[in-house]
Amino acid sequence: MPAATTPAAKRTIGQLIKRLLLLDLFKGLMVTFKYNARALYEPRDGGNPNQAIYTEQYPLEPARVSERFRGAPRLNLDPENGNTLCIACDLCALACPVDCIEVGSIRREVREGEKVNKKKVLTTFIFDTSRCMFCNLCSEACPTDCLELTQSFELAVYHRAGFRWDREMLEKGINYVRYAK
């Protein structure tokens, strides 16, 4: 029988009854039985830690990712005219601790209304995801909220060249594998 936690002399009547009827064992049985019963009827609700079944069937259903998760990088576009928000200031590349960002730009005259300004214009943007450690410092440094780390995390590719994301991939996003249910 289970070991006594208190010497027999110090045991109260309540403890004695609990011990005689093995109440603790039945308490444990009730806990597991409740989980089993709830698993059979309770609808599964993603993200709720108090539900009967916590399993997330990832390839079949979208994975639950934290709000602050930092995953694949993205270059945001201006929603009004579709131009890039990047001003080629190179701050992200300077901020990057592992030097995985390379910003290519040219100086060019740009007509804005009546004036003609000489401006730096983005040509290439290379982001090496194999070296990136997703620290978010580039995104913090970006003055125009152009570079951003998104929540998608399926970054696996078949060869190392695939880790070098160019400007087009960063702007349009990559083609993720979508699993049909």
Place this chain on the structure above:
Amino acid sequence: MLATLISLLFVAPNWVRSITNEKQPNVFWSEYVVWPLIQIVVVLFIVLTLVAYLVYLERKVSAFMQARLGPMRVGPWGLLQPLADGLKLLLKEDIVPLKADRAVFIIAPIVSVVAALVVLAVIPWGATWATIANVNIGLLFILAVSSVGVLGLVLAGWGSNSKYSLLGALRSSAQMVSYEIGMGLSIIGALMFAKTLSMSGIIESQRISGVWYVFFQPLGFLIYAVSALGETNRAPFDLPEAESELVAGYHTEYSGFRWALFFMAEYSAMIVTSAVAVTVFLGGWMLPGLTGTSLFGIGPISDPTIHTFASIIVFGAKIMALIYAYMWFRWTWPRYRYDQLMELGWKWMIPAGLANIVLTGIWYVLALPKSQGGVFGFLRDEKGQLVPKGAGILYFIITAFIVTIPIVWGLLVTINRRSRDFNLTEQRQLQSQLRRERLEKMLQEQPKPAESVGQ
């Protein structure tokens, strides 16, 4: 009486007799060859499929109890998982360790699985024709053959030529041998009422008295349930193969289909022990109002064929309920330590079984008819069998629940009152204290080395 006896002896249905072209008195082929073979094939098929699906059930139950989903990928809700597992085990490489005793290594799983499957022959799966062999020593046969299963474990442990296997086999065989005694003793109380060892006979005597023996023998059932857990090496007594702390136990060196045979033997043993519990304590295939006896005037099903099928379903449902309880216990309770296991087996279960036999015997003798030397005369002669009726049933239930259990509990507490006096932690503290005192004494007696250097 004679008619019922004959109908019990000849159980093959008429269509079997028409296959063999035999007339009523000479029914050797239909009765002893064709019909049993059909039964054996059906029972083996159903039990082996059930074993495969018990593994699935175990995985699902454990998953649900731990807020998981369990197997989901093979078939809808993972229902084809047993098939995939079986296929995998069939295709695996057949490995025999180089230094193993080859013959023993190969025989061991066969012994194990045969001992587990032979027993299925005498289990009464249902009324009339649903038993393969109605042997008059059925229960004895089950207990005897299932103890041969221990031999399989010992052979596996020895034949593997591995220390892990040998130690695992030692532990399992010690455990199974210990718990077999408690198991045997717990059944005897119920057998006093049944007065037969035939499995069908035990159910029949429960039908006549109208009460399941669990009400007459609650303590016996409890001891049986605990011993059955120990006997089948299942949690909380699964320390021979405690997967969280040991290598696999006696089947460490086994892989592929030989390992699957051991697994099959284990799960068949589960089915067999539950079937015995159902037969002896839970009224076998009887369910009042449906099969066997009537409930509030709603009689048992009158059509014999439907009645038999219903009885098979009832028996199966009772077995499954017990097996679910097995799984429930496994995924709830922690494992016993080895000394606790042995203490429970030898110092609690066996004395309790003995006391239960003595007390049940006393209640039984007191209740005998007055012509046979009893005091209360609660037992009545019915169809040549002494059966408790009316007040007798109440008498036996009350004595079992209100008198026997407290007496046995008091007895056990008295026997085991000093078994926890030895406290390892206190002993260690005492020893280290004594050692410290000894050292201090030695230091005081010796001249200090620092002083001698200084001079």
